[in-house]
Structure formats: C-alpha cells, structure tokens
Amino acid sequence: MSAPTDQDLIGFVVHEARLIDQHRFEEWLDLFAEDGHYWMPLEWGQTDPRLTTSLMYDDKVLLRIRIERLKGNRTFSQKPKSRCHHVLQTPQIETRDEAANQYVTWTPMHYVETRLDEQELYAAWATHTLTMVGGKLKIKLKRVDLVNCDAALRSIQLFM
Amino acid sequence: MGRYKNNAKAVHDLVRETEVHRDVYIDQEVFDLEMDHLFANTWIYVGHDSQIPNVGDYYGTTIGRQPVLMVRHSDGAVHVLYNRCPHKGTRITIDTCGNAGKFFRCPYHAWSFRTDGSLLAIPLRKGYENTGLDQSEAVKGIAHVKHMKNYRGFVFAKMSDSGPGFEDYFGESLSTIDNMVDRSPAGRLEIAGGVLRYMHNCNWKMLVENLTDTCHPMAAHEASAGTAIEVWKKMAPGANTKHPAVEIYAPFMSPYEFFEKMGIRIWRNGHGHTGVHHSIHSDYSAIPGYFDNMVAAYGETRAKAILDENRHNTSYFPNFTVKGPIQSIRLFKPLAPDKTLAESWTFRLVDAPDALLERTLTYNRLVNAPTSILGHDDLEMYERAQEGLHVDANPWVNIQRLYDPAELEQETAVINGTSEWQMRNQFRAWSKFMTLSM
Numbered sequence: 001m002s003a004p005t006d007q008d009l010i011g012f013v014v015h016e017a018r019l020i021d022q023h024r025f026e027e028w029l030d031l032f033a034e035d036g037h038y039w040m041p042l043e044w045g046q047t048d049p050r051l052t053t054s055l056m057y058d059d060k061v062l063l064r065i066r067i068e069r070l071k072g073n074r075t076f077s078q079k080p081k082s083r084c085h086h087v088l089q090t091p092q093i094e095t096r097d098e099a100a101n102q103y104v105t106w107t108p109m110h111y112v113e114t115r116l117d118e119q120e121l122y123a124a125w126a127t128h129t130l131t132m133v134g135g136k137l138k139i140k141l142k143r144v145d146l147v148n149c150d151a152a153l154r155s156i157q158l159f160m
Numbered sequence: 161m162g163r164y165k166n167n168a169k170a171v172h173d174l175v176r177e178t179e180v181h182r183d184v185y186i187d188q189e190v191f192d193l194e195m196d197h198l199f200a201n202t203w204i205y206v207g208h209d210s211q212i213p214n215v216g217d218y219y220g221t222t223i224g225r226q227p228v229l230m231v232r233h234s235d236g237a238v239h240v241l242y243n244r245c246p247h248k249g250t251r252i253t254i255d256t257c258g259n260a261g262k263f264f265r266c267p268y269h270a271w272s273f274r275t276d277g278s279l280l281a282i283p284l285r286k287g288y289e290n291t292g293l294d295q296s297e298a299v300k301g302i303a304h305v306k307h308m309k310n311y312r313g314f315v316f317a318k319m320s321d322s323g324p325g326f327e328d329y330f331g332e333s334l335s336t337i338d339n340m341v342d343r344s345p346a347g348r349l350e351i352a353g354g355v356l357r358y359m360h361n362c363n364w365k366m367l368v369e370n371l372t373d374t375c376h377p378m379a380a381h382e383a384s385a386g387t388a389i390e391v392w393k394k395m396a397p398g399a400n401t402k403h404p405a406v407e408i409y410a411p412f413m414s415p416y417e418f419f420e421k422m423g424i425r426i427w428r429n430g431h432g433h434t435g436v437h438h439s440i441h442s443d444y445s446a447i448p449g450y451f452d453n454m455v456a457a458y459g460e461t462r463a464k465a466i467l468d469e470n471r472h473n474t475s476y477f478p479n480f481t482v483k484g485p486i487q488s489i490r491l492f493k494p495l496a497p498d499k500t501l502a503e504s505w506t507f508r509l510v511d512a513p514d515a516l517l518e519r520t521l522t523y524n525r526l527v528n529a530p531t532s533i534l535g536h537d538d539l540e541m542y543e544r545a546q547e548g549l550h551v552d553a554n555p556w557v558n559i560q561r562l563y564d565p566a567e568l569e570q571e572t573a574v575i576n577g578t579s580e581w582q583m584r585n586q587f588r589a590w591s592k593f594m595t596l597s598m
Contacts, residue, residue, distance in 0.1 A: 040531065042354045051514060053353040053521045055531045061403050065391045069533050075383035077540035152357040152501050153530035155539055
C-alpha cells in the first residue's frame, strides 16, 4: 500500500469541506474511519475529550444520528434548512508517520452558517488525523478548535 | 411606557388563574421591573463555592443585570460583592475567575480593597484630609449584596431587604440539593468539566417553563430522540446494550403515560420538580464500583434511598434548576426581554468513579450545548413562540392543563406529571415577588 503524498492529504481536506458545503453528508460520513471521531473542544487548548466537556465529541453513530435528523420531516429547526460555507487556508502537513500509518494536517479556516436572516461567522483551526484504510484516506479524528470556543454561542447545526 | 411601573394592579393583572399576558415575555418595561423587583426580592443562585477553593479566589457573574463577584476571604468565608469600584465605578475584574491575592486593586486609580470588600488603601490619601471622605459612599468600600447564604456549597444571594429569608424562601425544595450532594460518597461536590454557554433569542421564562413541560418531548424531540432510536435500531439490530447517546436520548420519546405517572411535586414560592416516582433518568446503566463506594460511605439502606431518588428537573424559582441524578445545574440569565444566556454547569461527585463524571459531561454535551440536536429542537420552539407572541389577535398564553380551582388553597402537592400547575405556581410566585416592593 503506497503512502499518500502531501498533495493527497491537502486534496482530502479541501474535498472534505466541499462535501459539507454541498450537503453531501452520506459521502462525507463515508470519509470517517469506523472508529473515527469529530471533536469540537469547549476549552482553549483542551487535551481531554472525556473528563472535560466538549461542544461535540461524536463517533460515527452520533454523526449518523445528526445526518438523519437533518433530513427528518419533523426536524423543525431545519425548516428552512441551514446552509454553510468554508474558506480554508491551504492545509499544512503537521506530521507524516508512514510506519504508524498516521498523517496529521492543520488548516486555519473561516466558517459561515446561515439560516433565515441570521448569519454567523466562526474562525477555527481544523486538525485532521488521517489514516489509510483499504487504499483510501480516512479520518481518525477531525478536531475543530474555535477561536472563541468558550464564548456564548448560538446554535451550530451543521459541521465545520 | 409607564403602563406597569408603580402600578402593582397592572402587574397583577398580567397573571390570571390559567392564562398569562404576553407582556411578561415581550415587554421591555415588564422586563425592567423584573430586574428591579423580582430579581431583587428573590434568592438568586450565584455560584458554587468549589469554584473558589483558595483564599483570594473570585468568580464574576451577574444577579439579574447586576455584575457581582463571589470571593473567598482570608478567613475562608465566601462574600458576594458588587463588581464596581466605589471610587469611579470601574469594574474591579473583567475576567470570569482568578485570584486577587490578599486584596483587590482597582486598575484605574489603584484604590485597594480587602477580599471582604472593605477599603484598604488609597494612593496619596492626604489629598482627602479634611474633605469629609469618612462621610462618603466611597469610604465604605466595595458594596456587599445585602443577603447571602452558602447552602452546602451552593451560594445564593438576595439584593433587597424585601422578601423571605433563605430557609423560608426555599423550604422543602432544598431536598433536591441535599440529594445531589449526598450522591457523593464524601458528601461533597466539585464544579468540573467546564460550562456550556448557549445564547437564546427568547424570554428567560420560556426556558424555566420548559423544565416541567412534559407534553413537549415526544413532539418537539421526535427529530432528535426519535431519530436516535431509529438509527440505533438499524445500526445495531437486537443489541442488548444501548449506545451511551441512545441511552440518554431515547427516554425523551417515552409515551404520555410515562410522563403522567412520573409525577410533579409543587412547593411554595414557585419551586417544584418533575420525576417524583421515576423519570427519564431512572434506567441508566450502573457505573461499576459506584454503588459499592456509596454503601461503604452510607450503609446499604441509606445508599439505596439516596440513589432511588430520580428527580428530573427541580425548578428553583426564578431562574435556576438542578438535575440531581445527572449532577448538573442550569442558570437562565436574563439579558433582555428576548435574550437569555443559558449556562449549564456540571459536578464531580467527590470519591465517585470518573465514569460518572464522564456520563454527566456526555449528557450535558448531548442535551445542553449550542451544538446539541436536542437543544436545537427546543430553541426553535422558544424562538417561534417569542415571534408568535407579537400577534395582536390573542395576547394570552394558556397554562390551563389539569387546572382545579382548589389548587389556589394548596401550597404543596404531588400531582399528575403532565399538569401545568407548576407553571401556574411559578407565575403566582412571579406576581407575588414582582409586586412585593411596589
């Protein structure tokens, strides 16, 4: 199994954001490894998702629940639906560990979520921990650190 | 303006036996009166003393619209001070928590104050000689909130001299705090995990009423809880154990009968709780080792009695709520008629296994975070109501379910879990404490 190039990693992260913006959630969920997690810490520099509260710490079951809910006929907070928009800086390669099959990228980004007349702008850093599974890159962990992670926030209904 | 100020009758008339006028949710003047009267005449939760364990530690928060500091003085006692320099009005601290050392020093002119608020020193003090400074407001130091009580670590304060004393105000309702503290084998709680802060564009009372509104989960939360159940059925057909999130979400879809039978208890002064006989927290899986810790601390009979309480939401009037079996508390901070900050805090039970705290934090994240799908369901309803109330065709909100005129004579009761008596109880207390000092 050949290791991914830096350009493969960068392309993966950019594609991942595009799938969210285009509401292609089935394809998006498929990017996660079976034991993958999506983590949005609550505290600045948080190290522990277990004994410190997080805004999100979803495994694939929880991500699946969110995605099904977004489609639901009685999901009133999605009538009308939210839309979102990512602007990414070029992802930087943090570490490449071919022996351990682990690749980490770091991507500063701006994210806009909008519904009805309300539009919220968030600034964040996304850290992707990726791994090759069956010849394809998969997400072991997507960590999203909001610059204002501890602020009083409005609803965030989609994915950063 | 001027319809309600100095007009106790007009305020009284907003609350009928089974209806409430929309102005209690949308009117700026009523909101201002709530801040001046309701939040002054009642005991408001300030913070937990485990947030300030060391001498000089402080925590900044608000009572109604008033910025305050909860601080640990050199003798170990907790004080609640207004966060304002008595000199020019500057806020003494801006950060939420920190340590003042031996004294607060105002950053503007370097006046300093002991951690009980008393004036310690003024630079170039001779400039005040023979000016009558000793007759000034400033020389009194940082003002105290007049009444303060530390009940088993829970710090409450009352700004006004009007209104009942602490024990009289809360009475039997303190049993919920007692039960949560007793759930620690050491009889001690520690704030842990961080606070979730969720901004709501609705009136603070909508969040309070929702605490004992048991006819909404199966409707409003079908989107999240109903979906969780369906997804789990498909992903793990016939599984004996539930995913931790499904274990937390699924009970919200319980049938009406479940909520009818779980019961509501009514107390004086607007307090009450859901989950008298059982609740949505009754069937969580056991945390290994915890029951043994409890038996070692209390003996088996007492340990069982403590853990058999499964109170759902205890509503401490006006804006505080406790969830004992989950070890979480929520505070609904009123910012404007249509703006409320919901803060959700969690506790570690001292000497209990970490796995218990982990479940507490999972619950808080899944239910109370700005990213919570269950929270999204609720917020959508509150904000639709906040908008809908501007319809002039009907200015009244209905809270009539299972009303019986006999309840007006009754201070406490255990009733059907789908009754709206607790909402009526809150509004009767609202009316009382709003007009007490008018």
